[in-house]
Amino acid sequence: GGLVEVHDKEVGTPGAAGDTLTVEVFDPQHHGRGRKRYTTYCVLVRDVRGGQSRGAVRRHYSAFEWLYRNLNEERPGAAVPILPHKKALKAANRFSEKTVSYHRERGERWLNRVLRHPELCDAQCLAHFLGADDLLFVEESGELSISRHNGDRAGHRGNWLNKGKVGSDDAEENHDDMGFDDDRSYATSTVASTYEADTPLSGKIGGHGERLRKMRQVAKKVSTRLIVASAAELKKSPDEYFFVQLEEWASVAEATVQSVSRETAALKELHSERANTLEEAGSNFAMAAGLSYPLCSMAQSGLLSSIMKKAGESSLNSAILEGRRAASLGEKMDDPIQELLWEVQSFRNALQRRREVQVEYTNRVNRIEGKKETLKSLRASPMRTLKTRAYYEERFAEAERQLEETKEQAAAGKIRFEEGCNRVKWEAEHFQAKLQKDLFEIVRALAKLQMDYNTSAEKGWADLRRFMDLWR
Numbered sequence: 001g002g003l004v005e006v007h008d009k010e011v012g013t014p015g016a017a018g019d020t021l022t023v024e025v026f027d028p029q030h031h032g033r034g035r036k037r038y039t040t041y042c043v044l045v046r047d048v049r050g051g052q053s054r055g056a057v058r059r060h061y062s063a064f065e066w067l068y069r070n071l072n073e074e075r076p077g078a079a080v081p082i083l084p085h086k087k088a089l090k091a092a093n094r095f096s097e098k099t100v101s102y103h104r105e106r107g108e109r110w111l112n113r114v115l116r117h118p119e120l121c122d123a124q125c126l127a128h129f130l131g132a133d134d135l136l137f138v139e140e141s142g143e144l145s146i147s148r149h150n151g152d153r154a155g156h157r158g159n160w161l162n163k164g165k166v167g168s169d170d171a172e173e174n175h176d177d178m179g180f181d182d183d184r185s186y187a188t189s190t191v192a193s194t195y196e197a198d199t200p201l202s203g204k205i206g207g208h209g210e211r212l213r214k215m216r217q218v219a220k221k222v223s224t225r226l227i228v229a230s231a232a233e234l235k236k237s238p239d240e241y242f243f244v245q246l247e248e249w250a251s252v253a254e255a256t257v258q259s260v261s262r263e264t265a266a267l268k269e270l271h272s273e274r275a276n277t278l279e280e281a282g283s284n285f286a287m288a289a290g291l292s293y294p295l296c297s298m299a300q301s302g303l304l305s306s307i308m309k310k311a312g313e314s315s316l317n318s319a320i321l322e323g324r325r326a327a328s329l330g331e332k333m334d335d336p337i338q339e340l341l342w343e344v345q346s347f348r349n350a351l352q353r354r355r356e357v358q359v360e361y362t363n364r365v366n367r368i369e370g371k372k373e374t375l376k377s378l379r380a381s382p383m384r385t386l387k388t389r390a391y392y393e394e395r396f397a398e399a400e401r402q403l404e405e406t407k408e409q410a411a412a413g414k415i416r417f418e419e420g421c422n423r424v425k426w427e428a429e430h431f432q433a434k435l436q437k438d439l440f441e442i443v444r445a446l447a448k449l450q451m452d453y454n455t456s457a458e459k460g461w462a463d464l465r466r467f468m469d470l471w472r
Contacts, residue, residue, distance in 0.1 A: 022048050023115055023130070025108035028100045029058075039095060041104055043111070045130055058134050064107050070125035071114065076353040076416065077423030078119040079431065082342035083110050119423055235362045235414075237421045246428055247351050253435055254344045260442060261337045264329060267450075271326040278319035285312030318457060325453045333446060340438050347431050354420040361413035368410055371403040 027042040044056040068083040084106045093099055114120050128137065237243070289308035293301040378396045 020047055020049055021054065021115060022046050023108060023111040025104050025111065028104055030095055037095065039100055039103070041107060043130065055131055057130065057132065057137065059129070059137070061103050061107065063129065063137070064110065067114075067125055067129045071120055071123055072349065072353055074123050074125055075119055075423065076357045077350055077420030077427070078117070079343075079346040079350040079427045080120065081110055081113040081117070082346050082349075119426070233362075234358055235365060235417070236358075237417075243351070243354065243421070243424065246424065247348075249432075250344065250348045250351060254341070254348065257337065257340050257344055257439065260439070260446075261341065264333050264337060264446065268326045268329045271322045271329070271453075275319045275322035275326065278315045278322060282312045282315030282319060285309070285315055288312075321453070321456055325449070328449060329446075332449065333442070336438070336442050336445075340435070340442065343431070343438075344435070347427060350424055350427055354417075354424050357413070357417050357420045361410070361417040364406065364410040364413040367406050368403070371399065371406050375399050375403060 022045075024044045024046060025041050026044070028039050029041075030037060030039050032038055038060060040058045040060050042056060043059050045054040046052065047054060064083055068080060071078070071080045114126060120126065128140075132140070285308050289305045289312060291305075293304055296304065375396070378392060378399055381392055
């Protein structure tokens with residue numbers, strides 16, 4: 001009764017989009033003034049085999065966040081790559097070249113990861129994001145109805161795979177609509193007029209609605225965890241224990257990566273402190289080298305000055321080495337560790353979404369019993385007059401309709417839960433091996449950096465020691 005048969009169909013077969021297409025994000029443009037100022041980016045889909053473009057649109061960064069949310073909703077159980085959040089910066093910094101470049105690079109990298117993901121590349125919301133006309137996307141993005149089922153995946157890809165393809169019948173028409181002379185040349189006035197009329201993104205993606213959505217999302221996660229923690233009888237898959245083990249493994253994996261991150265941060269701080277200390281010591285040795293020693297002979301005074309000078313040079317060289325070491329740790333380790341943390345969090349989010357769908361399915365099944373009780377009470381109700389009989393017959397028909405509708409919703413919830421289980425299985429199979437490999441590479445790189453540093457540091461101090469041995 002409470003078990004769900006998970007389909008044996010293969011999940012995660014790479015789609016054509018992920019194999020042949022790539023996305024470029026470029027040409028950031030600022031619109032509006034004051035508090036209504038915002039930035040849009042051009043998103044261009046290109047065929048990697050022939051270099052042909054397949055359509056271009058202009059999107060606000062909040063549209064990327066909209067896509068991230070809808071991918072999680074449309075494909076529960078899939079590990080949607082983490083989208084870096086917009087930094088809470090002052091208005092003066094939000095539109096700086098550095099911030100805009102950061103959003104552009106991160107957005108492009110994230111979109112290409114989504115496009116290469118076999119469980120996400122044919123999502124309906126991705127097709128809408130990449131293919132919808134600019135103004136149409138602004139009008140519909142807040143109200144786009146996401147299908148609760150995968151259905152025919154080929155149909156969900158929409159027309160964006162062929163939209164604007166060079167050499168196709170639609171290419172010339174798309175060329176005129178978008179107002180560009182080549183892949184990267186746009187008529188700024190056309191795009192600006194489109195967005196200035198509705199700033200930014202119709203308010204359906206940001207503003208008060210965004211805060212309300214986040215509050216609901218947090219409440220949903222909390223309620224799901226409370227239901228799971230209360231040991232409520234949830235509808236389970238035949239291998240539910242496997243998913244429990246996955247959740248425990250993901251927690252350990254996240255703790256491991258965070259431990260490596262903390263260790264790296266501690267090493268950076270340690271080397272920075274050493275650099276400051278050695279720099280100060282080098283300056284003190286240099287000052288001491290210039291002092292005179294009246295109680296010593298000229299030969300001894302010269303010897304002490306030479307030793308102090310050499311010690312100062314060695315200290316300053318070591319300070320430079322420590323500073324480079326701290327910078328090298330940041331340059332070579334920060335991004336890989338952050339990416340790995342995001343991947344672990346993405347997998348944990350997939351497990352969380354599976355739990356949420358499991359709770360939804362259980363609630364739908366439980367509502368069936370409530371509808372049956374309503375029908376049972378109506379059957380037992382007395383019908384003394386014709387008026388009463390007509391009233392109860394109408395209520396009975398409505399109750400039967402609601403029961404059938406609830407059964408259909410439960411069946412849809414079962415399919416959605418099965419699909420979520422299958423996606424998590426596929427993600428686990430690929431993610432566990434990748435995590436072990438990436439973590440091994442990070443630890444090996446960290447060890448190599450430390451060994452190289454130790455070799456350089458030992459060489460510097462050995463030179464000083466040999467110099468001092470000559471003056472014994």
